[in-house]
Amino acid sequence: DVKVTQSSRYLVKRTGEKVFLECVQDMDHENMFWYRQDPGLGLRLIYFSYDVKMKEKGDIPEGYSVSREKKERFSLILESASTNQTSMYLCASSPQNTGELFFGEGSRLTVL
Amino acid sequence: DQQVKQNSPSLSVQEGRISILNCDYTNSMFDYFLWYKKYPAEGPTFLISISSIKDKNEDGRFTVFLNKSAKHLSLHIVPSQPGDSAVYFCAASPKTSYDKVIFGPGTSLSVIP
Numbered sequence: 001d002v003k004v005t006q007s008s009r010y011l012v013k014r015t016g017e018k019v020f021l022e023c024v025q026d027m028d029h030e031n032m033f034w035y036r037q038d039p040g041l042g043l044r045l046i047y048f049s050y051d052v053k054m055k056e057k058g059d060i061p062e063g064y065s066v067s068r069e070k071k072e073r074f075s076l077i078l079e080s081a082s083t084n085q086t087s088m089y090l091c092a093s094s095p096q097n098t099g100e101l102f103f104g105e106g107s108r109l110t111v112l
Numbered sequence: 113d114q115q116v117k118q119n120s121p122s123l124s125v126q127e128g129r130i131s132i133l134n135c136d137y138t139n140s141m142f143d144y145f146l147w148y149k150k151y152p153a154e155g156p157t158f159l160i161s162i163s164s165i166k167d168k169n170e171d172g173r174f175t176v177f178l179n180k181s182a183k184h185l186s187l188h189i190v191p192s193q194p195g196d197s198a199v200y201f202c203a204a205s206p207k208t209s210y211d212k213v214i215f216g217p218g219t220s221l222s223v224i225p
Contacts, residue, residue, distance in 0.1 A: 004155070040217050042114075042218050045214070048211070059214075099203075100146065101156075101213060106153075
């Protein structure tokens with residue numbers, strides 16, 4: 001059974017803390033994505049990656065960075081968490097040129 | 113400014129009837145359209161897609177219709193079942209980058225037994 005696994009389902013952090021969200025896929029997909037989901041706004045793309053060590057900004061990259069050192073792993077980093085980054089974070093992967101994303105179960109982050 | 117719009121935040125339908133979920137888009141560069149379904153506490157799952165060269169695509173109980181001139185697409189579910197109750201996201205990607213998928217805000221569908 002193919003899978004996208006996110007390391008933490010629920011996190012609570014304090015303002016200013018550094019936060020790491022990890023994502024691993026076992027489908028050998030080239031593309032990996034980080035979205036955040038907020039009520040009334042749908043899923044907004046933060047960053048994506050077409051290949052190892054490659055990254056591109058999505059629509060809302062401010063306050064975030066990413067790392068892709070291995071094909072199967074894509075990490076989202078919040079250097080200094082703020083309360084407006086409280087959200088559901090969704091990692092996804094896809095084969096090239098399909099647009100058909102496979103999502104993880106999500107990581108709900110609360111920043112106090 | 114949202115490029116993919118779903119103007120109905122919620123929809124309730126009786127079991128066995130048709131559910132119609134609507135989606136509008138503003139970017140004429142969008143070339144490929146998808147619908148995703150999301151249950152609570154789970155990630156979205158791909159449901160059905162349509163290329164801009166088509167106006168209809170059918171998969172079992174699910175049919176997607178595309179009207180390019182109106183920049184409008186719709187998802188029809190017939191017959192609706194209680195297990196279809198979920199949030200449905202419309203999504204689109206441009207011909208310049210099929211991998212960059214833009215999502216709408218979602219419509220929450222409730223199918224009443």
